[in-house]
Amino acid sequence: MRHFAELLDRLAFTRSRGARIRLIGDYLDRTADPDRGWTLAALAGRLTLKPARPTAIRALIGARTDPVLFALSYDYVGDLAETAALMWPEPLRAMPDVEGLRNDPGVTLTQVVDTLMAAGSAARAMDDIAGWMDGLDTGGRRVLLKLATGGLRTGVSTGLAKAAFADWAGLDPAEVDEIWHAVAPPYAALFAWAAGTAPRPDPAGLPHFRPVMLATSLDEGDLARLDPADFLAEWKWDGIRAQMVAEGGAIRLYARSGDDISAGFPDLVAAWPFGDAVVDGELLVMAADGLPRPFGDLQTRINRRTVGATLLKRLPAHLRLYDLLSVAGEDLRPLGFAARRARLAALVAEHPAARFDLSPLIAFDDWPALAALRRDPPSATIDGVMLKRRDAPYSAGRPTGPWFKWKRAPLTLDVVLMYVQRGHGQRDHAQPGHAQPGHSLQSSIHSDYTFGVWHGPVLVPVGKAGSGVTDQDLIALDRWVRDNTIDRFGPVRAVAAGLVLEVAFDSVQPSPRHKAGLALRFPRIARIRWDKPASEADRLEDAARLMVGADTHGD
Missing domain, CATH: 3.30.470.30 (DNA ligase/mRNA capping enzyme)
Structure with a gap:
């Protein structure tokens, strides 16, 4: 489990696709079955466990730490599993063996999966989870709690996980793609095929996926x-x-x-x-x-x-x-x-x-x-x-x-920043040279931006974006946010209506979930308009004119 958590940490701070593929390959090289099979399933989003409710995690950490201090910490960090992992008290050890602890992986991923599956749900395995937490470091605890709550985000797409396996095994990625649905976690047949000890799994007669052709x-x-x-x-x-x-x-x-x-x-x-x-x-x-x-x-x-x-x-x-x-x-x-x-x-x-x-x-x-x-x-x-x-x-x-x-060329609007939140997961959409913080950096850098347009004298939200900004922009925005915060709602900050962002997007869609009645599809930040007053940002009627499926927008 410790090695699995270390892999996720290293993946979080690695931007290059090739480097991430090599990291996964190195892990597969030095990890035994079925741990590496469950890891591959987790990376590909195919590790499904019945999650524990947040109340169970709160009770777990609440019995071991001051509730007021936990509430304040949770308000700052904004993530339940990460806060509990950081605040979990280190167990007392009579004769600590630092080198032994460093090399001991503790509970394995397979033990965790088997126990949670046998229990039927993570809620029934809280005693086991508490014992495992005592034997893990902070990173391992965080990943364990993410698994238990169903909130594990590895920052790796299914496609990247399959590509990494194919690269490690020296196999044609299209072949791996085609037989993927003919095998199930922890992929014993897949690894046997890679090792040359078993034939290629045969998907014939199964309703299996064919690798798609892209333009x-x-x-x-x-x-x-x-x-x-x-x-x-x-x-x-x-x-x-x-x-x-x-x-x-x-x-x-x-x-x-x-x-x-x-x-x-x-x-x-x-x-x-x-x-x-x-x-x-x-x-x-x-x-x-x-x-x-x-x-x-x-x-x-x-x-x-x-x-x-x-x-x-x-x-x-x-x-x-x-x-x-x-x-x-x-x-x-x-x-x-x-x-x-x-x-x-x-x-x-x-x-x-x-x-x-x-x-x-x-x-x-x-x-x-x-x-x-x-x-x-x-x-x-x-x-x-x-x-x-x-x-x-x-x-x-x-x-x-x-x-x-x-x-068609993307549409653009000038919008006003309204709310910000610290990011909670790997930003796969970041481009080379653009910000892609891992989970520990995101606990202090604001990187999710909610923005709106003017509707009369008030702003109404029309979308949220976290991509498009460079490393330098991210730091400058975070500084501006801290200087212009006017309210807090848990991990969310409301900011003064003073910063204009130019956002590009594919279309405007009707959206009853938004107060504006519409929302931008695939918004991304094109640039920060430090030079433009917020009063000159676009209005709701400007966005409504671009809306798919409607010619006008009512009040």
């Missing part, structure tokens, strides 16, 4: 070297990429990451019409007029384990089909896109279904004609154009040349 961003200067006759074009719909698989009598819906999201879309699974097949498409929710609803409506259905009847009726799921990867056991990925598309069109025509349709192609003669269509799409839920070479096979990853995404 590269198109610069308009690239068009001069491309022949329009070589490409087919279709709209880039504003949903989420999804793959639907029906094999061996089972049906699964996967996000492009390979995560199984079937439970959140039972209406789509129940409506599957195509027999044994694997399709690639865009997951949407549809309005009564047959047009896709704004992305914000789709968000209400994403990441749900169960969906109520009211939501199923109000926001019906729909899959707009792009590609056909397999049908009746025949792998179509080696075929060119035009050939696969023809097979898909025939399949859809043979099995018409209300919840599945074929993404329409865009007719165009040359690039200027397509550019004009891109500027004026037929639906507000289109955020660009996709270009796909007619002869391109379906290749895993992001090959350069066969597929391009030609997105």
